Amino acid sequence: MRATEEQPLISDGLLAEFANPDFNAQRGEFDASTRALLAIALPEICNELLSWRQTAAQQPLALALALRSEAIATRVADARCTIRAANPIPSDILTDACETLLRHSTDAAERAAASDVLAQLQQAA
Known part of the structure; x- marks a missing residue:
């Protein structure tokens, strides 16, 4: 095998x-x-x-880029899971998840939603 x-x-x-x-x-x-x-x-x-x-x-650069891309994809997936969690999320963790999506998500609607959530968190603070 x-x-x-x-x-x-x-x-x-x-x-x-x-x-x-x-x-x-x-x-x-x-x-x-x-x-x-x-x-x-x-x-x-x-x-x-x-x-x-x-x-x-x-090919150290190619390997580094591949590993970085994989790490970013993992961070984005973790941020999505955090935001979609059923239980209440502490504001610092929610902020981190939204900032991750703003920086790394390729989905414009997702980035816009993350930006809105961050604005609401800042207003609440």
Whole structure:
């Protein structure tokens, strides 16, 4: 089985687990299924890491821009979730979410709504 961009061979959760090993894992003590998983996944993990390192060395600007774009997309998505939350939102968190949308959203209506909310927050203060 080969990893794809949509469905990696090894999940982020499992990578996080391997990145923070428990005492037994730190000593190299794994059960049979974990050893089998590592035997299959380790080449994929190494290939991915080598690819990232090669890209970082050969195209650092492209990689930095891609990572920045991904970070911005995540911030915009988080801001949208904050604004759409069912529970009341503290004004400082709402302000931050609206400012994020003003700076980074590509949707003109969304930016206008964020601007209106910020104006209302300033009037209320």
